[in-house]
Amino acid sequence: MRTSSGAGELLVELQRDNGVPLHQQLESAIRTRIRAGLLRAETVMPSTRALAQDLGLSRGVVVEAYQQLVAEGYLISRAGGYTQVADIAVIEPTAAAKPDAGPPRIDFRYSRPDVSQFPRAAWLRSVRRVLNETPYRSLAYIDGRGTLELRTALSDYLNRVRGTAARPENMLICNGFAQGSRLLLQVLAAAGRRRLAVEDPSDNDLREVAEAAGLEVVGVPVLDGGIDVTALERSGADVVLVTAAHQFPTGAVASAETRAALVAWGGLVIEDDYDAEYRYDREPIGALQGLAPDRVAYAGTASKTLAPGLRLGWLVLPSLLVEPMAQAKLMDDRGSPVFDQLAFADFVARGEFDRHLRRMRPRYRELRDTLVERLAARLPELEPVGVSAGLHVMALLPPDVSEEALQEAARARGVGVYGLKPYWVGGDGPAGLVFGYGSLSRKDVVEGIELLAEAVAAVRGA
Known part of the structure; x- marks a missing residue:
């Protein structure tokens, strides 16, 4: 059913041999859908002439059905000759699910950038340019690696900014890191790889994906200088996933010694370079991929x-x-949307991506500084680490404060905080919190830490 005009369509199944008049069958079908909420209020119904033609009825049958539903209050006849669904109470499901309490008022959830700062005007210019200039042949099925324009723009950008050794022919465009990592692990498992090493602690989502692909997952400790390569060598893994430039969640940066040992290690390194563009108090760290392009699979995202x-x-x-x-990408979804790729290629090639990052860095730095200052003032026992880059910091909790109890007490005060437990391989490690601050305002950070201090006091009092 289309809602933009009275010439839309409406699927109705009529039984012409059951003895029930057709206008009553039509009335019943429309009435049932409206009461169930399947035809929403203000939906424009097809014209009587169009619906009669679609259903093979005389117009009079449809007119009679509409008139009856108008009389009952289910439809409204509007000036101009069109009919809309009325605003009526719909039938509630008999086993309605309990409504979700909704997100907390101040949410320190990790991985959320400030989407309110999305550069709409610059993006719109790229979209318009692409719509006006893209040849029709580019709208056909594309190479599984993605459009050449985006692969070229990104390889130039990454080689310049992240120190990679990328070539357009070795790049693949995917629907975020989630799809790219899933396909990569499936391909590696099919090729005979058996064991994936992950940093401990690390993001837990990919572990489930790896296990679903048939890979065994082992945790390797993270030291001050990044992943413990000696422990990695003992793990028996043939693939390792690292966040070398800004380890998640500890914020550790892989040292020169760790980086050299990783690329000399015999297995495949998957480098998740998820937020290296945001750095505040240190020099940029180049990508591992630039050191060993034949042994490192590099992953990046605009998320x-x-x-x-x-x-x-x-x-x-x-x-x-x-x-x-x-081939795996083509089998999965036939390729990512062409216009999105071409718009992003134009956005990157014209320097808009660089300009956006330059604009956002001081904004995020101010939020980081505010968070660190307020923690020092109100909760000095929660000493943040990994503060020099990215959009999050981590803090270990004192022994007398439980992660679960603190999260519950904070949520009762409208604050969302998130513990370290899910990130430890096996769930066994020190208690702590991961503070994401990218989507918050300075006022939110100040108030959120104040309320968190109240929550800590309440947990200790209990």
């Missing part, structure tokens, strides 16, 4: 830098993985 809803990610792959990954 932290622009907006998660764009679903734009990319992989820079060793040559042997390019073709199987392109």
